[in-house]
Amino acid sequence: MISLYDTLTGEVRPLTLREEGRVALYACGPTVYDHPHLGHARSALTYDVLRRYLEWRGLDVRHVANITDIDDNIINRARDEGSTESEVAVEWEAVYIDAMAALNVLDPHDRPRATEWVTEMVDFVARIMDAGVAYTTPTGVYLRVRDVPGYSDLVHRDLDDLRASAGARVEVDEAKEDPLDFALWKAAKPDEPSWPSPWGPGRPGWHIECVAMSLGILGDDFDIHGGGNDLVFPHHTNERAEALAVGRSFARHWVHNAMLNIEGTKMSKSLGNYRTVVEMLDEHPDNGRAFRLLVLQTHYRKTMEVNADLMASARAACQRLDALARRASVLNRPPESLGPRDLDESAVDAFNTAMDDDLGTPQAVAVIFETLRRANAALDRGADDAEVLAATVTNLAGALGVAVDAARRGADAGDAAIDDMVARRQAAREARDWATADALRDELSALGVVVEDTPAGPIWRRA
RNA sequence: GCGCCGGUGCCCGAGCGGACCAAGGGAACGGCCUGCAAAGCCGUAAAGCCGCGGGUUCAAAUCCCGCCCGGCGCUCCA
Numbered sequence: 001m002i003s004l005y006d007t008l009t010g011e012v013r014p015l016t017l018r019e020e021g022r023v024a025l026y027a028c029g030p031t032v033y034d035h036p037h038l039g040h041a042r043s044a045l046t047y048d049v050l051r052r053y054l055e056w057r058g059l060d061v062r063h064v065a066n067i068t069d070i071d072d073n074i075i076n077r078a079r080d081e082g083s084t085e086s087e088v089a090v091e092w093e094a095v096y097i098d099a100m101a102a103l104n105v106l107d108p109h110d111r112p113r114a115t116e117w118v119t120e121m122v123d124f125v126a127r128i129m130d131a132g133v134a135y136t137t138p139t140g141v142y143l144r145v146r147d148v149p150g151y152s153d154l155v156h157r158d159l160d161d162l163r164a165s166a167g168a169r170v171e172v173d174e175a176k177e178d179p180l181d182f183a184l185w186k187a188a189k190p191d192e193p194s195w196p197s198p199w200g201p202g203r204p205g206w207h208i209e210c211v212a213m214s215l216g217i218l219g220d221d222f223d224i225h226g227g228g229n230d231l232v233f234p235h236h237t238n239e240r241a242e243a244l245a246v247g248r249s250f251a252r253h254w255v256h257n258a259m260l261n262i263e264g265t266k267m268s269k270s271l272g273n274y275r276t277v278v279e280m281l282d283e284h285p286d287n288g289r290a291f292r293l294l295v296l297q298t299h300y301r302k303t304m305e306v307n308a309d310l311m312a313s314a315r316a317a318c319q320r321l322d323a324l325a326r327r328a329s330v331l332n333r334p335p336e337s338l339g340p341r342d343l344d345e346s347a348v349d350a351f352n353t354a355m356d357d358d359l360g361t362p363q364a365v366a367v368i369f370e371t372l373r374r375a376n377a378a379l380d381r382g383a384d385d386a387e388v389l390a391a392t393v394t395n396l397a398g399a400l401g402v403a404v405d406a407a408r409r410g411a412d413a414g415d416a417a418i419d420d421m422v423a424r425r426q427a428a429r430e431a432r433d434w435a436t437a438d439a440l441r442d443e444l445s446a447l448g449v450v451v452e453d454t455p456a457g458p459i460w461r462r463a
Numbered sequence: 464g465c466g467c468c469g470g471u472g473c474c475c476g477a478g479c480g481g482a483c484c485a486a487g488g489g490a491a492c493g494g495c496c497u498g499c500a501a502a503g504c505c506g507u508a509a510a511g512c513c514g515c516g517g518g519u520u521c522a523a524a525u526c527c528c529g530c531c532c533g534g535c536g537c538u539c540c541a
Contacts, residue, residue, distance in 0.1 A: 031541070039541080072540075140539080155536080157466055162537075164465075176539090183539040205539060227541085229468085234538050258468075259535060266534060297476060297488065303469070303534055310475060313489030320488090323502055354477095362477050366487035376503050380496085434498055441500075452501050459502095 002057065002356045004224075005301060007232060007254035008154055012358045015253060017223055023054050023061045024218040026251070028210060028227035028235070029111070031068040032092035033077045035276035036099050038291075038306060039260055039267060043228045045292055046257040046300045048105040049400055050226070053355050056399040064217050065108035066210060067093050070115050070203060075192055085193050089115075099277040103288045104401050110217050114209040118195045121204040121212045124242065125184045125197070133245045134184055137175035141185040141199050145178055148241045154254065155233040162233075182238050184208050207238035214239075215248060225251035229258055229301075257300045263307045275306070283311075285462075289403060290314035296361040296400055317369070321397060322461075323452075324372050325406035327379050328390035330456045335404070338391035347371040347392045351399075361400065368396045418449055418460060425451065426458050 002015045017023060027047040030040050044065075051063045069089035078085045093113075101107075114121075125141055128134045133147040145151050145159075152159050163180050183205035188194035194201040214222060227236060236254065243250040259266065262273040280287050291306075294314040298304035328335050347367055354363035375389035394404045425440035441451055444460065451460045 028541085043541090068541095142539085145538090155466080157537085161465065164537095180538065186539070207539090230536065230541055232467090233536065235541075238538080259541095261534070264533080293488085294475085299477080301468080302476090305475065307475095309489080313475070316490090317488050320502090327502080360477085362488095363486070366477070369487055373504080377505090380504055429498085432498075438499070450501060453497080454502080 002054070003358055004253055004255055005358050007229075007236075007256050010156060015223070017059075018221050018252060021058075021060055023059050023224065024064075024222035025051060025054075025061055025224045025226065026064045026066075026210070026214040026218055026222060027108070027225075028231055029065040029067050030096055031071050031073055032089050032096055033071075033074045034092060035278060036096045037267065038262070038275045038277060038280060039228065040096070041099070041103055041277045041280075041291065042260050042295050042304065043257050044100055044105050045103060045295045045401075047226050047255075049296065049300075049361065050224075050255070050359060051106065052399060052401050053359070057352070062110075062218065063106075063108040064110040064112065064214065066213050067096075067111055067113045068206070068209060069093065069113045070193060071206060079191075086115075089113075095278070099281070102281050103277070103292060104403060106401075112213045112217060114204065114213075117209065117212050117216065118204060120216050121208045122185075122195070122197045124208055124212045124246070125199075125204075127246045128184060128242060129198075131246050135177065136199055138187065139175060140183045140187045140202060140205070142176055142181040143184050143238070143241060143245060145180040145182070145241065148244050150244070151180075151241050152237065154237045154240055157233075182207065182234065184242070207235055208242060210235070211239045211242045211250075215243065215250075221249040222251060224253045224255055226255040226257070229256035232256055258303045260304045260306055262305075264305065267306075280311075284315065286315050286318060287311060289318050292400075292402055293317055293365070296365050296402070299362055300359055318402070319461075320369075320372060321393065321402070321404045322406065324375055324379075324390055324393060325404045326452075326459060327454070328375070328387070328394075329406040330454075331387050331390070333387040333391075334406075335387075335391040335394035338388065338395075340395060342388060343392040343395055344371065344385070344388050347374075347389075347396065351396050364396070364400065368393055371396070418444065418447065422451060422458050422460050429453075 003012050004015050005012045025047065030036060047063070047065070051061050054061045070085060074085050074088050078088045081088065125134070128143060129141065134141055134143045152162055155162070159180075163178070185197060185199055186202050186205060187199070188201040188203065192203070194203055214225065225236065240250050261267065262275055265273065267273055267275060280291060284290070290311055291314070294306065294310055295304065297314070325335060350367045351364050354360035354367060371389055372393045375386055375393055378386035378389055397404050421440055421444055425437045425444075428436040428440065444451055448462055449460050450462070451458050
């Protein structure tokens with residue numbers, strides 16, 4: 001049985017599905033107006049791993065991740081660049097999608113864009129108005145929070161308490177009845193993109209988009225709603241209020257991933273430690289995979305640390321995965337020839353047990369590396385179970401989206417020059433000309449190439 | 464200020480009442496293997512009182528109280 005922490009109830013509880021065998025998952029995506037940063041990556045990876053694991057367990061998952069392509073940031077960016085909101089959104093959405101692909105994040109089944117759902121949003125707002133829990137002001141349409149029972153349940157804070165701190169950072173709009181009330185529809189300002197509505201031209205409030213799209217695509221009572229824990233309030237709280245206001249059942253389970261720190265402190269532009277996914281990826285060809293492993297090694301609900309040393313150690317760990325695959329590739333039954341049914345049972349059980357318990361990826365990764373050691377030991381003594389153990393490592397890593405690649409000798413191989421040097425070194429070795437062999441190895445080393453001698457001949461890889 | 468989450472070895476990070484495993488990854492050191500290496504295996508960590516101080520319990524890293532430190536959130540804004 002798979003259990004997950006549910007933000008609403010504040011406890012780890014069994015995942016009870018709306019429909020047997022099928023999971024409807026909605027994860028909040030980014031607002032596209034700038035480079036995606038490592039926080040976006042962690043969030044996307046969290047739900048990618050959740051989705052992959054559910055599928056690994058045989059469930060049929062429908063994963064929806066939205067793209068917010070209209071909001072203040074986009075409008076400001078367009079204004080600064082002298083371009084249009086649409087151009088900004090299209091440009092940055094492409095960057096985001098490329099970055100996620102580089103991280104081996106599976107494409108969600110649906111990637112709805114806010115601007116394509118405006119009609120549904122207007123309709124949703126209208127129904128909230130009909131329900132009598134919203135009102136209009138010169139600046140837009142607002143939801144009357146006090147009319148929604150249980151409004152603050154998701155944040156686990158008292159309503160008065162919330163109200164008391166409202167406005168601590170942002171000025172309160174005087175026209176609102178209550179400082180907690182929030183915009184469902186924003187009246188158009190000059191030079192801003194707008195859509196027609198019963199309340200005049202304007203654009204949708206942020207929260208209405210996710211309700212309209214999640215309910216619109218997945219239907220009432222869908223299974224899991226996820227996002228960064230910074231979205232618990234106000235975003236998810238308000239989404240939920242909108243759904244409740246019209247009497248619709250919203251998410252059955254709320255999942256939130258934690259933030260990340262860079263060099264021990266929170267990542268922020270003002271501190272200058274703001275890191276984008278593209279920068280991270282550019283620093284090393286294997287960083288995409290290494291970052292995923294790093295994310296997996298910390299539980300998703302805990303703030304994680306990222307720095308250059310940790311990236312390097314994650315890369316080293318990934319190398320061990322590949323090293324095993326290289327050794328195993330010469331076996332009678334290499335890893336790719338064995339399927340999920342042929343794997344080491346104790347390892348798979350331990351892996352599933354860890355993952356079933358609120359996505360225990362750190363323990364799951366530990367199981368993979370313990371199995372890796374067992375596989376290498378079996379290989380050393382030529383034991384029969386080496387094949388199964390090696391395949392287990394590859395499959396379990398794959399279930400988490402970590403690619404294991406025996407052929408990873410530098411994707412940019414084709415380096416005929418290096419192949420040639422390696423061959424000359426091997427010839428020298430066979431002639432017992434150690435001086436020449438070692439000199440060649442030194443040259444290769446200077447090029448960042450490591451040579452490994454195996455029973456099947458030398459193989460090389462980039463350090 | 465209010466709410467929530469954290470503080471475990473050189474670094475990261477599991478564990479969250481009890482068999483002494485305080486997992487796993489990285490780094491370091493020793494051994495085996497190797498022509499020598501690399502990879503791999505085995506083993507080690509003369510300082511881990513598991514942030515500090517109390518308490519509960521036969522038993523606490525794991526529960527309770529206080530304190531210190533870090534992080535996140537505190538409406539139309541990741």
